[in-house]
Amino acid sequence: MKTKVKLLVVSGLLMLAICGIVLQAQTQTGNGNWGGIMSPMSDDIVLKTELPEAPATMPMYKVIDNGTVSYCKPNMMHVKKNLPLEKEATAIAKECLEKYGDVPKDAVLTGVETNYLYGMNTKTGEIVEEHPLSVDVKFEREIDGMPVVGAGGEIDISLGEDGELLFLSKCWRSLEYAGEVEIISASEAFEKFKKGELIQKPMSQEEVEVTQIKLGYYAEAPGEKQEIYEPTWIFYTKDKAGDMMRLCVNAVA
């Protein structure tokens, strides 16, 4: 009998505690928010690719020259009347680059994109105006055929009226072979990835799919000091909005 009473009391207390937690959560979400934001913890990582084999060692490189140039035309974000076509833009960008050390041999064209300024009605979400702003051309670096991720491994060019150069950022550090370094396996890197041990810290935490894993290098942004290029595991991820992000884990053992 006593055991039954004890069980009843314990069950009752448990019920009260659960009700209390639920009520508290409901009260708190009612402070003008759109209530009930109780999504599950969003650190789910879904592996949608094989973990690749990796060599035992990879080269690392010492930075011997910062190799950074930039140019910016005032009022570059004004609306334009006559932008070059995307198919013409790459050739124009290469011409512009002649003054800035040309296109390096290890550069790969990765994108040509037109940017627009939109007028939007915030009540209806309708786009009511659309004006061209610029055509962007991007090149990224490869080292020994492997990708370099980060703002310091890019040439970024924005073209305006009749192909005029609006913006240029080129960070192409001169590198010197600095020996071989042992690297961790893809599965070890994936464990680090799951723990959030990334070179860059993302300011979000949502479910992502890993669609590809590659070895490469990470280049710090222009203006940031970097003395050495070390091997990096690059995780190509896709979030629920379909946006692709490359997240890097240091590959040095």
Next chain:
Amino acid sequence: MKKRIAGILAILLLLCTVVPVMAAEYSVTTIEYYQFMNDLDPYGSQCYEKVRYWLYDYDGWTEEFHETERDVEDSDFGCSNVGYQGLDEADFHYHFGHGVDEIWSTVICLWDYPFYGVVTPLEVSEKWDKDNEWVLLHSCKVLQDVSYWGDALKYSHMLLGFKTTTYATPALPDNVLRRAVQYDYTVIDAYYYGTKQTYDSDVQATAIADTLDQWYNDHLHGHGTVASDEYPDDDIVYYASWSC
């Protein structure tokens, strides 16, 4: 004649004493430590130091407030039109912390997200109508929803942020504010330049302005023209997104 000169001198003296008092103001909110999400330390503090350096040390602005961690609340984002109005009490606001894409809208995460702490666009809709001109949200994804967040710009001028995931780095406020303060770039040019110098092409930045005049002409105070507030407020905003 002497009286007129004395009058002019008195006005000039008054201006000399009043203008420094009327220095532009900035406010900052930074969250590095989250109860249920990845921590972002030490970048929030580093970003704050950059904002403080460029606006307070270099340019003589006044710091209206700097709230951190658990002290950052919805009210700091200007959710109210009476009493304390948070970011709407300063000309420029910088926020550092997580942002996520929820089912109904993108949101700013406070320290205890996902349980209680969240700032939604509905809370700030048509609320920024006091002193604020520019807001920089250094958070992922928040400006994916342009129509929701753009609605906050009643008399405020511009909202700067990101459409996709972004990364924690003090290089962002450093690059943007350096261009706006040291090189007198327009706010939009400084943001375009700063984002492109800081991030690679995976990151997409977004800027929203209340009017085309503000998009073209706004400079930080003391560095060129500042377009007038939109009055009366209409429901149209201007925005662009670009790969960094």
